[in-house]
Amino acid sequence: MSDVAEILPMTEADLEAKARLHVRCWHEAYEGLVPQDWLDENITYGRMLARQRRIGWERVLLAWDRGVPVGFASWEDEARAWAGRRGVSEVSSIYLLRSHQGRGVGRALMEAALERCAHESVALLVLAGNDRAIGFYEHLGFSLTGRSVADEPLIELEMLR
Structure with missing residues (x-):
């Protein structure tokens, strides 16, 4: 069981808090895995805020702990073109502050996103x-497929459930 107070759909009022969270999560998750200068240049508050405004917030969930957002997940009813699959949904992102990992929050976020996907089969990168x-x-039933997507300096692996 998660110790998060709530997992709620994102609203327009959450844009700024989500952008700050996005930056913090990316830096925590990927420092040492991608070049630091790339992170510093590409994963900024301004870019994340503009990105979220552009793509919307209708398919984004936020995990809240005592009124503070600590994680988020997003999904697509149909997997994006990289997947090359039909009848497959996609979990397009799931991030959680390191301080809340290992406490059931990530599982709760993923389960909430999966419940909202249009298809039983779900892909992610x-x-x-x-x-x-x-x-x-x-652990949640996804398996590596052997396919990868490269967008230098990032190389992402496809997983399917």
Whole structure:
């Protein structure tokens, strides 16, 4: 059971808090896995805020702990073009502050996102070398497919459930 007070759909009022959370989660998760200068240049508050405004918030969930957002997950009813699959949904992101990992929050976020997916079959991408995340996804029934997507300097591995 998660010790998070609530997992709620994101609203427009959450844009700024989510952008700050996104930056913090990316830096916590990927320092040492991708070049620091790339993180510093590409994963900024301004970019994350503009990105979220552009793509919307209708398919984003936020995990809240005592009124503070600590994680988020998003999904697509149909997997994006990289997947090359029909009838497959996609968990397009799931991030959680390191301070809340190992407490059931990630599982609760993933389960909430999966419940909202249009299809039973779900794909996701995970950064190559992110062994902790790969293990988490495997524990939830995802398997590596052997396919990868490269967008330098990121190489992501496809997982399917």
